[in-house]
Amino acid sequence: xxxxxxxxxxxxxxxxxxxxxxxxxxxxxxxxxxxxxxxxxxxxxxxxxxxxxxxxxxxxxxxxxxxxxxxxxxxxxxxxxxxxxxxxxxxxxxxxxxxxxxxxxxxxxxxxxxxxxxxxxxxxxxxxxxxxxxxxxxxxxxxxxxxxxxxxxxxxxxxxxxxxxxxxxxxxxxxxxxxxxxxxxxxxxxxxxxxxxxxxxxxxxxxxxxxxxxxxxxxxxxxxxxxxxxxxxxxxxxxxxxxxxxxxxxxxxxxxxxxxxxxx
Amino acid sequence: xxxxxxxxxxxxxxxxxxxxxxxxxxxxxxxxxxxxxxxxxxxxxxxxxxxxxxxxxxxxxxxxxxxxxxxxxxxxxxxxxxxxxxxxxxxxxxxxxxxxxxxxxxxxxxxxxxxxxxxxxxxxxxxxxxxxxxxxxxxxxxxxxxxxxxxxxxxxxxxxxxxxxxxxxxxxxxxxxxxxxxxxxxxxxxxxxxxxxxxxxxxxxxxxxxxxxxxxxxxxx
Numbered sequence: 001x002x003x004x005x006x007x008x009x010x011x012x013x014x015x016x017x018x019x020x021x022x023x024x025x026x027x028x029x030x031x032x033x034x035x036x037x038x039x040x041x042x043x044x045x046x047x048x049x050x051x052x053x054x055x056x057x058x059x060x061x062x063x064x065x066x067x068x069x070x071x072x073x074x075x076x077x078x079x080x081x082x083x084x085x086x087x088x089x090x091x092x093x094x095x096x097x098x099x100x101x102x103x104x105x106x107x108x109x110x111x112x113x114x115x116x117x118x119x120x121x122x123x124x125x126x127x128x129x130x131x132x133x134x135x136x137x138x139x140x141x142x143x144x145x146x147x148x149x150x151x152x153x154x155x156x157x158x159x160x161x162x163x164x165x166x167x168x169x170x171x172x173x174x175x176x177x178x179x180x181x182x183x184x185x186x187x188x189x190x191x192x193x194x195x196x197x198x199x200x201x202x203x204x205x206x207x208x209x210x211x212x213x214x215x216x217x218x219x220x221x222x223x224x225x226x227x228x229x230x231x232x233x234x235x236x237x238x239x240x241x242x243x244x245x246x247x248x249x250x251x252x253x254x255x256x257x258x259x260x261x262x263x264x
Numbered sequence: 265x266x267x268x269x270x271x272x273x274x275x276x277x278x279x280x281x282x283x284x285x286x287x288x289x290x291x292x293x294x295x296x297x298x299x300x301x302x303x304x305x306x307x308x309x310x311x312x313x314x315x316x317x318x319x320x321x322x323x324x325x326x327x328x329x330x331x332x333x334x335x336x337x338x339x340x341x342x343x344x345x346x347x348x349x350x351x352x353x354x355x356x357x358x359x360x361x362x363x364x365x366x367x368x369x370x371x372x373x374x375x376x377x378x379x380x381x382x383x384x385x386x387x388x389x390x391x392x393x394x395x396x397x398x399x400x401x402x403x404x405x406x407x408x409x410x411x412x413x414x415x416x417x418x419x420x421x422x423x424x425x426x427x428x429x430x431x432x433x434x435x436x437x438x439x440x441x442x443x444x445x446x447x448x449x450x451x452x453x454x455x456x457x458x459x460x461x462x463x464x465x466x467x468x469x470x471x472x473x474x475x476x477x478x479x480x481x482x483x484x485x
Contacts, residue, residue, distance in 0.1 A: 152379070154397070155378060158377075162381075194394075194397075
């Protein structure tokens with residue numbers, strides 16, 4: 001069976017594309033799927049660090065498409081599971097170093113061996129975005145509930161619709177229940193009303209993400225992490241299972257808990 | 265293949281045009297068209313345009329529409345011959361004399377218009393979907409949005425100050441009609457909590473763009 005190409009994109013930068021890619025890739029691999037994650041954010045690579053693999057890069061995606069190395073040589077094996085591989089972005093080049101046709105050629109080759117090929121798209125809607133879009137079988141759009149991010153996601157969805165990419169799913173990242181409750185942040189429903197594409201996950205704001213990223217351990221590895229649990233659910237949904245969306249609730253302090261206990 | 269289409273003929277009137285004789289597909293298409301547009305067709309003068317192949321279905325179609333609370337005022341056809349119905353019949357040749365100069369084109373866009381996209385239409389423009397923020401729509405005639413309008417509309421593009429803009433949820437940052445322009449109050453549309461949303465019409469009155477709930481607007485005409 002041929003593998004599936006999933007592209008993770010957003011429009012706006014900094015909403016958590018690479019973090020999402022890392023978590024989903026690792027999640028799928030831990031469930032026994034053969035996964036390769038490709039960082040297409042050439043010149044601004046990040047995925048290797050989030051996965052904790054930056055010290056193992058010898059060849060990168062530009063080397064592969066320019067055929068200065070074999071695909072096998074550029075596949076960096078994950079340190080936790082044998083099922084996950086990374087092809088890193090080149091840091092010394094820019095987006096124009098790779099063409100969409102070359103990416104398609106590469107993904108076609110990888111489809112023979114892997115179940116899932118995850119493409120981490122760069123922000124923006126220029127050439128690098130095109131490279132990540134054209135090979136995609138399915139596109140996952142990441143947004144935060146900020147208006148600027150939602151508008152950029154809307155723009156991206158419009159471009160994808162115009163190019164007949166029908167398989168699109170939405171992840172709403174960094175939802176802060178306290179702010180939603182106060183009416184200072186768009187709720188899940190507000191976002192869905194604007195974007196009107198299927199929702200595949202809601203990830204709560206998680207202050208630990210920064211430290212997980214810094215030490216190269218995606219939150220899906222941490223059983224107590226709320227965001228990790230959300231990513232696990234998304235992985236299940238990608239595999240076609242029907243998992244209910246978890247309730248994102250405000251974290252209560254010790255005293256608030258006692259007060260609400262007595263109120264009840 | 266049968267085709268059913270709805271055209272705006274003037275401010276208050278619509279024409280339902282039916283081409284072809286496939287009985288089943290005619291009713292199916294009417295049904296799906298009405299699902300999106302019956303709301304704004306009520307209270308309007310509606311005519312039914314038939315061609316020679318489907319004339320014999322006239323009575324059946326009219327009563328089908330009646331059940332859906334769409335009341336046909338007259339039937340338009342090439343000739344009266346073979347039309348057996350208890351309604352005024354307008355022959356096309358008559359209509360051309362009356363209507364030749366005033367007939368406008370209507371363009372329909374199905375789906376959502378997203379950030380960064382824009383549409384230009386000659387004549388009236390009907391959008392069956394949402395018009396999201398940062399998108400732009402231009403029509404030389406009227407604009408009807410059967411959904412949310414959060415992008416920027418320009419009706420009467422080219423100078424028609426009599427054009428109107430209708431939307432089920434009218435909430436654009438700017439409204440442009442003919443030579444006039446106005447902007448919304450300074451508040452954030454997406455975070456604003458609104459109790460209820462009613463269909464509204466934007467039009468020019470005494471040199472200013474005003475927004476009126478559709479119910480009031482239709483009664484003031």
